[in-house]
Amino acid sequence: MGMSNKLILVVEDEAPIREMLKFALERADFRVTMAGNAAEGRLRIADQQPDLILMDWMMPGVSGVDFARELKNNPTTRDVPIIMVTARVEEEDKVRGLNVGCDDYVSKPFSFPELIARINAVLRRSTPGFDEETLAVAGLEVNAASQRVTAKGEPVRLGPTEYRLLHFFVSHQDRVYTREQVLDRVWGQSVYVEERTVDVHIRRLRKALEPHGFDAMIQTVRGTGYRFSEKV
Amino acid sequence: MGMSNKLILVVEDEAPIREMLKFALERADFRVTMAGNAAEGRLRIADQQPDLILMDWMMPGVSGVDFARELKNNPTTRDVPIIMVTARVEEEDKVRGLNVGCDDYVSKPFSFPELIARINAVLRRSTPGFDEETLAVAGLEVNAASQRVTAKGEPVRLGPTEYRLLHFFVSHQDRVYTREQVLDRVWGQSVYVEERTVDVHIRRLRKALEPHGFDAMIQTVRGTGYRFSEKV
DNA sequence: ACAAGTTGTTACAAATTTTTGACAGCGGTC
DNA sequence: GACCGCTGTCAAAAATTTGTAACAACTTGT
Structure with a gap:
């Protein structure tokens, strides 16, 4: 069968964390593309069409929440699953994230196996019937x-x-x-x-x-x- | 929306999840009261008389199952519907097997819309006249x-x-x-x-x-x- | 009309996917 | 313990699909 690995877009402002995620994701056999902020994220999404977006909650400028909401409101990107990475276990934030329409969230510090498991679960859930219409x-x-x-x-x-x-x-x-x-x-x-x-x-x-x-x-x-x- | 909103008691030992549930339920226009364990739960039930109880089945001390059984055996609380929150789907069977008499089960991870739907279904059912679901x-x-x-x-x-x-x-x-x-x-x-x-x-x-x-x-x-x- | 290049059609064996029956393990009951 | 219903796994059988070859039909340019 098709062994086309899924492409994951990492939107994260802190370079070290970004690299760490990239490393972990690639080990788990995903393809990875990265962005340091929302604007860059928009570009990556437009030209690479990622299968899933892993996004940090707290980012300077347009926050993760706003960016996620923006994506979920846009018909073109509505169906791309988003997983939020939250810095602290601020419950309220978590909830708002879910409210935004994120598909899942993980909070730092998280274990990589857990992260990978979540990603796989979300991807699996949304593979076919992507385009409902x-x-x-x-x-x-x-x-x-x-x-x-x-x-x-x-x-x-x-x-x-x-x-x-x-x-x-x-x-x-x-x-x-x-x-x-x-x-x-x-x-x-x-x-x-x-x-x-x-x-x-x-x-x-x-x-x-x-x-x-x-x-x-x-x-x-x-x-x-x-x-x-x-x-x- | 009138003052007729149903009151839901959330019995859950983990504070973050409790808060998350509270937030979600309030958004769905329910009133919420909370308890971190069975003892606290008994108090809330006694003085607030909730319309429905949402309970985690894994809890330290008196487990959710025991607490539920206790409530179902007490004529005063027998008719308050209970929804169990289980960690996994498989556990649903186990819990069900214990024959506690819960009215429904949701397993983590659950989506809020699903949870709300279940709650409404149970409430409707317990309201005479409806046998939904x-x-x-x-x-x-x-x-x-x-x-x-x-x-x-x-x-x-x-x-x-x-x-x-x-x-x-x-x-x-x-x-x-x-x-x-x-x-x-x-x-x-x-x-x-x-x-x-x-x-x-x-x-x-x-x-x-x-x-x-x-x-x-x-x-x-x-x-x-x-x-x-x-x-x- | 002829030759050369393209496309349509069919048949068939190979490969893939699904169905089905059998079996062994498990937990609970009598 | 023997029995029973339920599960997950396997492997053989059945069913469907797929790629290719071979040839017919068609198009185009000369």
Whole structure:
């Protein structure tokens, strides 16, 4: 299976602690990116899209609480789990954190195993169904939470790869993708399969969509690849 | 909001958790009184007559179980609903097994919305006229209070784990869960069992539901996990 | 029309995933 | 102790999926 380690963003103003966390997290096989303050954090989030944010509670400038609240209020970042690191066991702060919508918190001094356990628990909890919403195009609905596809209400039976392929295309409409790109995004990097495999799966997907009349939405772009579009 | 808010007594030896609960409960518009141990709890009950007691089951001295049993055996306090807070999901069974007569259980870590929901459910139930908290789907009824399941009126015999599994799925319909997630939520975090164990219990649950025709509601989502749904 | 390059289609064996029955350990009861 | 219900683990069987090869069909440029 995909061994793509999760990326964790550490937002912490004190460099030593930051380094310590980085070290511990990397030992636990996570990828780590770091920020010293909220502004920098925003940048990292924008261009690296971390899977989880580990944030210090007390920070100069925009505090952890405010930053967390900001992230939770933004639809783009709402679903990224946040774990707060609190300096002291100030109960009130803890509670406010939970109120902000953080997914968990740990208080210093914490043990690394505990931290790692918490992180894993939170990540596990939120892996699939990330995007609660159901994508819909002209009667074709792809629901991520239930991992179900319906065409005009009728259920469409798909295999795992077909589902992922369709999900990918439905969420990236009107744009041509080469077979290589599709392999990267749907199969995942570091998987070696023939490019022609994409064709076969496209074929299978079309076949499954055909009885509902949606097969024409998967269009062949000769010499390049495929495109998913409502338009003909 | 009137002055009719229910009064909740929190019996919990750890001050931080106590404060956290107090804060959360007050936000949810309850009045709160607190006690750090059983003796203090008796006092609070005597002079404040709480509408509900939220009690940690692990406490030094007289344990939560003993205290609860004491209260349930006393005609004066027998009718005050008690919700036990247990450290882990597995403990729920143990506590339940002791047959103390608690009205509900929550296990740490719990989410505040969940806690509040449980409290409201219990309060509603103890308020004559309501017998809430039985989940029903197309003839399948799961009653949390009695921990009993019926299919079109017929009783369904389930073991503890099967019951929890079904309860979890019935209250989270139409959504795919990985085996890992199911383990987290039904077995509890920090329990190490093979993922395949989930399959086996799913199998047992299906077998129990089969004679009633409800086994098809537990659906396999190949490559991901399982889903509970009324739809085919 | 022809050749060369692309894509569609099908069949099939290999790989993966799920189902199922069996079994051994545990804690409680008779 | 013997019995019983419940659990977790295993491994064989069953079911589904997946990648590839082989060939048909199609497109394009000459």
